[in-house]
Amino acid sequence: MNTAPSTRRAPLLAACAALSTACALQQPSARLTDARLGFAPVLAARTSFESEAAERGAPPADEAPRAARGPTELVFWTGVILAAVGGGAALALGTTARVTEGKVISGFEGDGLSRARLDELNDRGAGLNNATIAVGALGLVGAIMATTAYGVDYTRCGKLAPKRRRCDAAR
Amino acid sequence: MFASSPRLCLSLLVVAAGLTLGCFRERTPPPAFRFECEADDECLALVDANGDPVLDADNNPYVERCISGLCQYPCAGSLLDLLTQSSACPAEQAGATCFNGTCSNLCDAAGEVESCSPPHRCLDFTSFELFSGMEADLAMLPQERPGICGQRCDDDDAVPCPTGQICLSGLCLPLGGGTTGDTGDTTDTGTTG
Numbered sequence A: 001m002n003t004a005p006s007t008r009r010a011p012l013l014a015a016c017a018a019l020s021t022a023c024a025l026q027q028p029s030a031r032l033t034d035a036r037l038g039f040a041p042v043l044a045a046r047t048s049f050e051s052e053a054a055e056r057g058a059p060p061a062d063e064a065p066r067a068a069r070g071p072t073e074l075v076f077w078t079g080v081i082l083a084a085v086g087g088g089a090a091l092a093l094g095t096t097a098r099v100t101e102g103k104v105i106s107g108f109e110g111d112g113l114s115r116a117r118l119d120e121l122n123d124r125g126a127g128l129n130n131a132t133i134a135v136g137a138l139g140l141v142g143a144i145m146a147t148t149a150y151g152v153d154y155t156r157c158g159k160l161a162p163k164r165r166r167c168d169a170a171r
Numbered sequence B: 001m002f003a004s005s006p007r008l009c010l011s012l013l014v015v016a017a018g019l020t021l022g023c024f025r026e027r028t029p030p031p032a033f034r035f036e037c038e039a040d041d042e043c044l045a046l047v048d049a050n051g052d053p054v055l056d057a058d059n060n061p062y063v064e065r066c067i068s069g070l071c072q073y074p075c076a077g078s079l080l081d082l083l084t085q086s087s088a089c090p091a092e093q094a095g096a097t098c099f100n101g102t103c104s105n106l107c108d109a110a111g112e113v114e115s116c117s118p119p120h121r122c123l124d125f126t127s128f129e130l131f132s133g134m135e136a137d138l139a140m141l142p143q144e145r146p147g148i149c150g151q152r153c154d155d156d157d158a159v160p161c162p163t164g165q166i167c168l169s170g171l172c173l174p175l176g177g178g179t180t181g182d183t184g185d186t187t188d189t190g191t192t193g
Helices: A003-020 A022-030 A048-056 A061-111 A115-155 B006-021 B080-084
Strands: B065-067 B070-072 B096-099 B102-108 B121-124 B146-150 B165-168 B171-174
Touching: A061 A115, B080 B096, B096 B146
Parallel strands: none
Antiparallel strands: B065 B070, B096 B102, B102 B146, B121 B146, B165 B171
8 A cells, every 4th residue: 555655754754853853952942032022932032143142241232332321421420510510600700790790880879989999890800701701611511511421321222311212122 | 301300401500590690791980970089199181082181171181189089070160050051071071060169960869879979969959049949940951850969068078169169058159150160279278168
């Protein structure tokens, strides 16, 4: 009958199948998978390049932007400090300038003023104006630095802008 | 984006406030203001916009002198010059007229802000007998209660009236009743009331 040859071939096919799947059966134990992508085993499985990199302890390729977080945060906080110090100093100097101007006005309006005193107040006021502009510019630079760094960090899913984007899904 | 960074917003706010507030502006002295002084050398000659000295009718420069602790232009006219529109005071000093030996400016006695430099004060014209019955004319002036910065000549610390004038009810008036109009020395043989 025709069934005799197929019966004889069965052990041979089983042996071939076992040999051909042997590597595959051993492979899962060595490969890393992403648990978040468990629903799609094909996507969850990493390439051999990724697996080797993970075994070496190197960061995965998709985490490269996170490596720049340090400098970004440094720039951000430097900018914040500059903006705060510059802004505070500008406010203090500006207030002093206004007080100086008030002394001139009150001198004109009944308190009395000599020419020497007026010159002194005008010189002081001009100096305070220059100082205010200088520290104000410093504060502005700081604010720009902080804003830029914050924006960069926001784009890169950094620590400075948490919970604003689904950054976890991108990692 | 900025909502999660209040420190950044605060910093920007502080910088903006500082730049807005931090502005000293040089002020021009009001017309009635007189600088304080202790000696004549602290006072200056009047110059025009080009820095050239302003000359009076006799081609003499207008030079301030330290009178009553204030830099003032001496004059030999009287308040009557105001009525005749013939002031010997520098035209550059808007509204200045000769009053009790010095060039003085008009002021508003009803003003809340003191526009005269102490020891000057705003003397209401109606406080002088000379102007009694002239309320209608005074009402034509822009001030609510028109007055003039200065001191009554019968005040204790007042400077003497210019030569040829006597002090009547706090006002230096020429003995002859006319107007003078020349600048002169106010500190010598004047007569106080």
